[in-house]
Amino acid sequence: MNNFEIAPGEVLFVGAGPGDPELITVKGLKALQQAELVVYAGSLVNPELLDECVPACEVHDSAPLNLEQVLQILIAGAKGGKKVVRLHTGDPALYGAIQEQMEALDAARISYRVIPGVTATFAAAASLKQELTLPGVSQTLVLTRLAGRTPVPDSEALRNIARIGGSICLYLSVGMMDKLVTELLAGGVFTPQTPVAVVYRASWPDEKIVEGSLADIAELVADAGITRQALILVGEVLKARQQGVPEKSKLYDAGFAHGYRDKN
Ligand code: SAH
Numbered sequence: 417m418n419n420f421e422i423a424p425g426e427v428l429f430v431g432a433g434p435g436d437p438e439l440i441t442v443k444g445l446k447a448l449q450q451a452e453l454v455v456y457a458g459s460l461v462n463p464e465l466l467d468e469c470v471p472a473c474e475v476h477d478s479a480p481l482n483l484e485q486v487l488q489i490l491i492a493g494a495k496g497g498k499k500v501v502r503l504h505t506g507d508p509a510l511y512g513a514i515q516e517q518m519e520a521l522d523a524a525r526i527s528y529r530v531i532p533g534v535t536a537t538f539a540a541a542a543s544l545k546q547e548l549t550l551p552g553v554s555q556t557l558v559l560t561r562l563a564g565r566t567p568v569p570d571s572e573a574l575r576n577i578a579r580i581g582g583s584i585c586l587y588l589s590v591g592m593m594d595k596l597v598t599e600l601l602a603g604g605v606f607t608p609q610t611p612v613a614v615v616y617r618a619s620w621p622d623e624k625i626v627e628g629s630l631a632d633i634a635e636l637v638a639d640a641g642i643t644r645q646a647l648i649l650v651g652e653v654l655k656a657r658q659q660g661v662p663e664k665s666k667l668y669d670a671g672f673a674h675g676y677r678d679k680n
Pocket of ligand 1: 504507536617619646
C-alpha cells in the first residue's frame with residue numbers, strides 16, 4: 417500500500433467514521449498515528465481512536481471551543497511545523513463546518529488535505545442490513561436535516577424534499593420527531609404506513625434501533641428515550657427486509673451483459 421505521510425506544517429481533515437474505531441479509513445488511521453497535534457470533535461468521535469496517537473501528540477477536544485479557538489490551535493500548530501490532524505465525526509463534508517476552516521487555512525497559507533470517512537447514513541444502513549437503493553422502489557437517496565439553529569433554505573424544506581419520495585436520511589433531527597413526521601406527510605407521497613428506522617449511535621456498543629412507520633415512529637422514539645445522536649431513515653426500501661425485494665438488480669442478472677461479464 418502507498419506510504420501516506422503528513423508533511424510537517426500540513427493539516428489533515430480526517431473523517432473518523434461513525435463511532436466504531438475500526439471504521440476509520442486506513443489512511444485516516446495512518447494520519448492519526450503520525451500526528452503531532454490533534455483537534456477532535458469530542459461529542460461524537462470515539463476517544464479510543466486517540467489511543468493511536470503517539471504519547472507526545474498534543475490533543476484538544478473541540479467541543480468546548482469556538483471556531484476562532486479551533487483555528488488558532490490548528491494554525492499555530494501548522495506554523496510551528498507540526499503534523500496536524502483535525503478529526504471530524506463521520507465524513508467531514510457533511511455538517512462538519514470544514515469549509516470555513518479550510519478558508520482560514522488558505523488565508524494563512526497553510527496546506528491541507530481531506531481524508532473521507534464513513535458517514536452515519538452508511539453506518540445506520542449497515543446496522544439495519546438494509547440497501548438504500550432498490551430497483552423498482554427507489555434509486556435516489558437524499559441526505560438532509562430539519563432546521564435547527566442552522567436554517568435550511570426554503571426550497572429544501574422537508575415537505576418539498578418529501579415530494580420526491582425515495583429514500584431520505586435525516587441528520588440532526590431526532591429531537592423534532594413530531595415536526596419531521598408532519599413535514600414528511602405534507603409532501604403528499606409518503607403515508608402513515610411509510611416505514612421509518614431510527615438508529616441511535618450506529619456502530620457504537622450502545623447502539624439502538626427503533627423501527628416503525630410514520631404513524632408511530634415519534635412515539636416509539638420518545639419511548640426509547642432517544643433525543644440526539646441518531647439517524648432517521650425513511651422510505652419504502654425499508655419494507656424489503658420483511659416483504660422481499662420486488663425486482664432483482666440488473667447488475668447480477670444472467671441476461672444482462674456489462675463490461676466485465678458476457679451475457680449467459
Ligand atoms: N459528519 C457527520 C455528521 C455530523 S452531524 C457524518 O458524516 O456522519 C451530527 C449528526 O450526525 C448527529 O446529530 C446524528 O444525526 C448523526 N450521527 C453522527 N454519528 C452517528 C451515529 N453513529 N449514529 C447515528 N447518527 C449519527
